[in-house]
Amino acid sequence: MATTDAGRRKPGRPAGNSNTRERILDSARELFARNGIGNTSIRSVASVAGVDSALVHHYFGTKEKLFAAAVHIPIDPMDVIGPLREVPVDEIGRTLPSMLLALWDSEMGAGFIAALRSILAGSEVNLFRSFIQDVITVEVGPRVDNPPGSGVVRIQFVASQLVGVVMARYILEFEPFASLPAQQIVDTIAPTLQRYLTGELPDLPAP
Missing domain, CATH: 1.10.357.10 (Tetracycline Repressor, domain 2)
Known part of the structure; x- marks a missing residue:
């Protein structure tokens, strides 16, 4: 069966939706404030946000950049x-x-x-x-x-x-x-x- 264009996803770009970025930031702020930067991982932020860690890396890159975005x-x-x-x-x-x-x-x-x-x-x-x-x-x-x-x-x-x-x-x-x-x-x-x-x-x- 042929795959339709609607079902395709561009390679290298994890799936997400319009509020995913803000959900990741909210989760990051919560974990950074509770556990500190050193004890917070990209994986833990992704878990709380309900997304794959690759998506967090896609939006923000490093943990330090995620922190910068979280606190503006x-x-x-x-x-x-x-x-x-x-x-x-x-x-x-x-x-x-x-x-x-x-x-x-x-x-x-x-x-x-x-x-x-x-x-x-x-x-x-x-x-x-x-x-x-x-x-x-x-x-x-x-x-x-x-x-x-x-x-x-x-x-x-x-x-x-x-x-x-x-x-x-x-x-x-x-x-x-x-x-x-x-x-x-x-x-x-x-x-x-x-x-x-x-x-x-x-x-x-x-x-």
């Missing part, structure tokens, strides 16, 4: 964090805020700030916490884990400083801080960030 961040987080792998440890304290402020001050950054504002004002703050712990800490923490066991808290100190910059500059819009040149902010906070990453910190928790 207009950039793959690994586009920012990934390049840090090539940066010497003693330069991360300056490189990180230089990259982030350039992003946050850009047109694309406006979408990131809007997403962050929504997350902090809503019930999905666990998503933001998971991003810091499961993406940034996993990528950078092992490189600054000296003495052993200090990497996680070092990253959390850095996060506290950067979240403070976001709050003061973009959400609360303190003046004149909100209007300072980005380079002035980088020059001011970079030594502190580097100390958090590689300097001696008192009373660090035992590993």
